[in-house]
Amino acid sequence: MWKEKKPEYGNQIRVNRGMYYHHGIYESDDVVYQFASPEGAEISPETATVNTTTLEKFLNGGVLEVREYSDDELKTLRKPDEIIEYAKAHLGEMGYNLFTNNCEHFSNRCAFGESKSDQIDEFMSLLGGLFRGWLNERGKSSQGL
Numbered sequence: 001m002w003k004e005k006k007p008e009y010g011n012q013i014r015v016n017r018g019m020y021y022h023h024g025i026y027e028s029d030d031v032v033y034q035f036a037s038p039e040g041a042e043i044s045p046e047t048a049t050v051n052t053t054t055l056e057k058f059l060n061g062g063v064l065e066v067r068e069y070s071d072d073e074l075k076t077l078r079k080p081d082e083i084i085e086y087a088k089a090h091l092g093e094m095g096y097n098l099f100t101n102n103c104e105h106f107s108n109r110c111a112f113g114e115s116k117s118d119q120i121d122e123f124m125s126l127l128g129g130l131f132r133g134w135l136n137e138r139g140k141s142s143q144g145l
Contacts, residue, residue: 036049
């Protein structure tokens with residue numbers, strides 16, 4: 001769950017970019033870890049790296065949301081120092097892939113040691129449902145229904 005509030009050291013944060021949420025790890029107002037292309041560039045697998053930016057630049061006029069954890073998530077959540085240490089250790093890392101290695105995957109690896117993106121999971125589920133519906137309709141039309 002996400003909530004609009006002031007972040008604390010080691011928090012997972014996100015901002016709505018319209019078609020998607022951009023995720024990062026908050027250290028301070030001056031240091032936010034993100035997996036993104038350099039400032040001003042479109043996100044691209046060729047230019048995206050794990051880097052730091054300021055909170056102001058991360059938000060880019062958007063509204064900050066901070067992740068709040070369920071009891072189950074708290075069991076596997078790393079300590080704030082471990083989250084920041086993981087993020088720092090991966091500065092400069094490349095290999096961005098929208099479906100398997102994006103900013104949300106990075107944020108979750110920092111926080112939990114697990115690469116996961118709810119946005120991609122939801123998108124793939126939606127695509128799967130559309131595809132199943134298309135196959136179902138195609139099957140009906142081929143049977144003359």
